[in-house]
Amino acid sequence: MELRRVPSPNFSPRASGSWPVFLILHYTACDLDLSLKILTNGQSDNPVSAHYLIAEDGTIFLLVDEEMSAWHAGRSSWGAYHDGSLNTWSIGIELVNLGSHPYTEAQYQSLLTLCPAIQKRHQISPFHVLGHADIAPLRKSDPGHHLDWRRLAEHGIGVQPQARAPWQGPLEIRRLQTLLARIGYNVTPSGTMDLETSSSLRAFCQRCAPMHLHNAVCPEVMALLDAYARSLS
Numbered sequence: 001m002e003l004r005r006v007p008s009p010n011f012s013p014r015a016s017g018s019w020p021v022f023l024i025l026h027y028t029a030c031d032l033d034l035s036l037k038i039l040t041n042g043q044s045d046n047p048v049s050a051h052y053l054i055a056e057d058g059t060i061f062l063l064v065d066e067e068m069s070a071w072h073a074g075r076s077s078w079g080a081y082h083d084g085s086l087n088t089w090s091i092g093i094e095l096v097n098l099g100s101h102p103y104t105e106a107q108y109q110s111l112l113t114l115c116p117a118i119q120k121r122h123q124i125s126p127f128h129v130l131g132h133a134d135i136a137p138l139r140k141s142d143p144g145h146h147l148d149w150r151r152l153a154e155h156g157i158g159v160q161p162q163a164r165a166p167w168q169g170p171l172e173i174r175r176l177q178t179l180l181a182r183i184g185y186n187v188t189p190s191g192t193m194d195l196e197t198s199s200s201l202r203a204f205c206q207r208c209a210p211m212h213l214h215n216a217v218c219p220e221v222m223a224l225l226d227a228y229a230r231s232l233s
Contacts, residue, residue, distance in 0.1 A: 009042035010049035022090035027097040050092035058106030076135035137199035163223035179225040
């Protein structure tokens with residue numbers, strides 16, 4: 001694992017009383033050169049950054065020190081953390097990927113080394129290793145359905161629920177919303193499949209049930225949502 005320091009000016013001190021609680025994974029939607037340019041451009045009208053950037057060959061670029069807040073989450077929330085942005089509560093990792101193809105083996109090897117070290121340093125729970133789509137489902141879809149979250153979870157990087165039994169209840173939207181909200185998504189149990197619900201459900205399926213992305217309201221996904229929610233208690 002090669003680590004290179006390429007400082008970004010786009011950071012700020014963490015808010016008083018905050019510390020890294022989440023590890024958020026992203027994709028850049030552009031190639032390495034443009035990714036570095038965007039993440040280190042302090043003159044942009046909308047400056048952004050991340051703590052780390054992982055190239056397709058596995059090279060890890062350190063852009064912002066972990067003690068500081070990088071600007072990667074934007075408007076976001078998860079569970080009780082709903083004060084506008086998770087930047088001050090998180091560490092962000094960008095993966096060079098257009099969003100349309102699988103991640104490289106070298107990137108997985110870098111993730112399998114980098115993420116556990118970050119989690120150990122900051123005592124970040126596997127339940128708090130999330131995708132950008134999870135914390136901002138109305139705006140974001142990264143890191144997309146090509147990331148093998150199950151492989152990462154085998155090493156404690158995120159979690160993958162295991163349904164103990166098939167879902168026997170009705171496919172009620174309110175029940176689905178209640179489970180999503182219990183997991184951490186910013187969803188209101190209204191009984192209506194609104195945009196927040198459908199976007200959050202898609203984010204959940206990308207991470208935990210990619211085979212059901214196009215048929216998310218089904219017994220299999222309900223069983224996984226229920227298993228995930230139960231594992232939090």
